[in-house]
Amino acid sequence: MSDHHVVDITIIGAGPVGLAAAYYAGHRDASVRIVESLGQLGGQVAAVYPEKHVYDVAGHPKIQGQALVDLCIEQGLQFGAEVFLAQEVKDLQRVSGNGEEHLILTTHQGESFPTRMLIVTAGHGAFEPRKLEIEDIDEWEGRGLHYFVRRKEVFRDKTCVIVGGGDSALDWTLGLQDTAKLPITLVHRRDRFRALETSVKEARELEEQGAVRICNPAEVRGVRGDGDMEAVTLEDTTTGETFEVECDALITLLGFHSHLGSIADWGLELHGKRQIQVDPPTMETSLPAVYAAGDVAGYEGKITLISVGFGEAAIAANQAVAKIRGEKVQPKYSTD
């Protein structure tokens, strides 16, 4: 038995591409439901880089990540799509009844959602941050350990230790200069950074001015605090020397583990390990009534950019609507 009524199109994942698919499906007068595993809308943009600027989305010469997401939400939900947050889709079943075949999605949280068509816009899948290999590190979550910089104000006047060697670590070492208590300590386990050379150069210049302290090659060996975090122990891995650094906020920017999870077990043809193979002219997957768009959709020559995903969302939604109605696929202009 299903908890919910059948809708025309269900969208898995409320990133920018899922929201664009919701717009196109709603614009074509389809009933739409979005199911999202995170507790918020906006996918990677909202979760990973809400305060960064994006320059390559057509029509927006420069826009902050969260502002872009807010516009996608306003546009995507305007036709009344139902939204279910904190629901990670696990299983897909195909059922027949009343002369109609439809799909039923069930979530890890126990809800089930029937739908005529499915558009998977699950990005890299439900993602989880990579964590430091320190015993009981999770216990510091909410007490000074952060995996994202969502809002800079959280770090106002805090002593910050940033861990990582990629762009995010360098970007926030520079980006929190006007917010955190200086110097910001940057810890990386290797002697070379992977981040953009200009960011590394800027961080080295700030180090000379005393605004950044760079520890590399070094690793975090322990965390101390009574209630909230107070200090971390670092090891200089060249000399083996350990030392303590004052720390209110330990920001580990080590990337994400992401996997398609159970979506990969539905019998869909995959493109590599992380994407669902689609037919680009239609964005159809190998399963009937299942489409994919955005980062999760793979084909030869695919580039994973928001603008590309927006185009794919329009194709997938128009195809799904045409399939439900038995019509020829045609674009309908939105102008009035």
Ligand SMILES: Cc1cc2nc3c(=O)[nH]c(=O)nc-3n(C[C@H](O)[C@H](O)[C@H](O)COP(=O)(O)OP(=O)(O)OC[C@H]3O[C@@H](n4cnc5c(N)ncnc54)[C@H](O)[C@@H]3O)c2cc1C
């Ligand atoms: C640091 C960084 C900077 C970037 N900068 C740019 C840029 O400048 N320009 C650009 O074009 N692109 C940029 N990108 C890439 C861009 O963010 C992605 O291409 C875009 O977010 C893809 O959108 P999407 O909707 O396909 O997937 P996502 O944004 O990944 O959203 C997918 C959503 O699906 C949800 N989901 C996954 N599995 C399930 C499940 N089983 N059940 C329910 N929900 C699920 C996830 O929680 C997530 O919210 C950047 C990415 C990063 C990490």
